Amino acid sequence: MPTILAYVETRAGAVRKVGLEAVAAARATADAAGGGEVHALVVGAPGVGAAAGALGEDGADAVLVLEHPAFERYNPEATSAVVADRLTRGGYRLGLLGSSAQGRDLAPRVAGVLGVPVVTDVTALRLEGEDVVVTHPIDTGKVIATLVVRGTPALVALRPGAVAAGPAPRQPRVETIAAVGDPAATRVVTTELTLGTSTRLDLGDAPVIVSGGRGLRSAENFRLVEELAGAFGNAAVGATRAVTDEGWRPHSEQIGQTGRLVSPDLYVAVGISGAIQHLAGMRTSRTIVAINKDKDAPIFKVADYGIVGDVFEVVPALTAAVRAARSAS
Amino acid sequence: MKIAVCIKRVPVQEGRFAIAPSGTAIDEAGLKYDVNDFDLWAVEAALRLKEKAGQGEVVIVSLGPDAVQEQIRKALSMGADRGLQLRASAVPPDPFVVATALADALRGGGYDLILFGRVAVDDAFGATGAIAAHLLGLPCVTGISTLEIANGRGRARRELEGAQEVMEFPLPAVLTIDEGLNKERLPSLKGIMAAKKKPLEVRAATLAEPRVTVRRLELPAERAAGRIVGQGAAAVPELVRLLQTEAKVL
């Protein structure tokens, strides 16, 4: 029965959703292979361990907590040393992380330290004897690869939101662990962390995303997108790279290959052409609506529902209609 | 400033992808190839650093079949000084193996910086740079969108999901380049002519046995064909009705 280590990502002292997903995916993977323990590893500044008990909700049998002031911000070298040390000493079959900016940084570092194989942006995994079999989109999502990873432990970073797992709560034991060497004596140091100031839902959590493209023509016109998002009430605002390049919206709202990968229940694309790099970030959305004046725009190929028309005419009408529909229900 | 930039030959992503009869490879017929976008941004970053320093050398390294010489020449025509091909019949789908071969070729080269792309758009791992950094014993910052170098130290900004962080590090170092750092220059005609005469060394790559292998490649399930609900604002009521009754998202 495999023991799996899940790295619980934190930011500014709080556990991130990708961290919980790593634990839940570890639970599901262990259970599918006949059971086995899931150990959740939480690394942060003093106080971060307060989150430890709650990780039982996601299926952790044990929570390993390392608190040290040098982990107040992401400390890549010291964190990779700790994860690598745990993986070697704990007899783990697998190390799971989120394929977020932090996880994509950490996973290859740990692989380097241990000399073990690593795969990132994985959308499904299972153990198969000596192998870990993973699903991994390649070529901007135009091809889906099934890869076989051989090695123990193997490192797998999971695409945020991709690996669904049911609840499997338990009462975890909590252990305190020590750092490896002096975590304050690293070459690379994170000197600043700037958190987004948006009060809106995060793109990764929102059930609805309203995204705008160059068709909006200016930063001011994004008001239309904001208002439509507001009408839904549970929506976040996204943008294309054309828009973030123009500086109309911050890079943090960019959706696509070089932005966020999202899978909301509803994705509304406003004045977006549907370039392959944009589709790579949103094509797995459950329902896609597109509004574009060009009936041949590629976005209509992935859209469930399309309206061919001018955003300046259609979007205000849609905003009013959505508001009316929601107040009626 | 002596800078190495690792570049990968990748299929142009706008192309039409098909799976070869083996089921484990992409059908290359009909695809066009170019330098990985992130690697072009890395080449641009290297050229600007060299220009700012007023002297130095930019060395381009690519592992792959002889076809990669075309991509190395493109980087040379942008202004890089010389190229190194690590010849291999194919690029294995295991970033550890590629990183090991690249690190072996870069070790002892006296580079102040070694630049990678954040991710290769074809295999989409984004792991090679950080693994190579570890094998070379160098500090590493991944996915950077700004970079300042002064007095033997660097400062770089990384985009996170809805946040940013700044990392500081000593040189020599390995960096992986995200978008935002800069746009690449186009090769000038003069650059293209000059590139033909620039040195391009070819060495055999030493590749370890891959531990990541392809079992199967597939095209993703097509989304069911959507429909145009209508034209202009007149189509809004029908769209709202469909969102309520059919998609059940409203």
Ligand SMILES: Cc1cc2nc3c(=O)[nH]c(=O)nc-3n(C[C@H](O)[C@H](O)[C@H](O)COP(=O)(O)OP(=O)(O)OC[C@H]3O[C@@H](n4cnc5c(N)ncnc54)[C@H](O)[C@@H]3O)c2cc1C
């Ligand atoms: C390596 C790489 C990575 C990339 N990563 C990303 C990424 O992460 N995310 C991303 O989005 N892009 C990315 N891109 C860029 C991508 O290729 C496209 O350039 C970009 O997505 C286009 O944005 P857009 O749809 O807003 O603009 P455009 O392609 O210019 O489309 C604008 C659309 O608006 C429509 N329109 C104009 N006026 C109106 C109107 N009044 N009413 C209705 N419709 C109107 C037009 O018909 C058109 O279809 C990347 C590119 C590369 C090379």
Ligand SMILES: Nc1ncnc2c1ncn2[C@@H]1O[C@H](COP(=O)(O)O)[C@@H](O)[C@H]1O
């Ligand atoms: N075959 C290769 N030759 C040279 N550089 C490569 C090669 N493969 C990957 N790289 C470098 O590693 C980066 C990340 O690649 P990957 O980890 O495969 O996503 C790329 O952007 C390149 O800079």
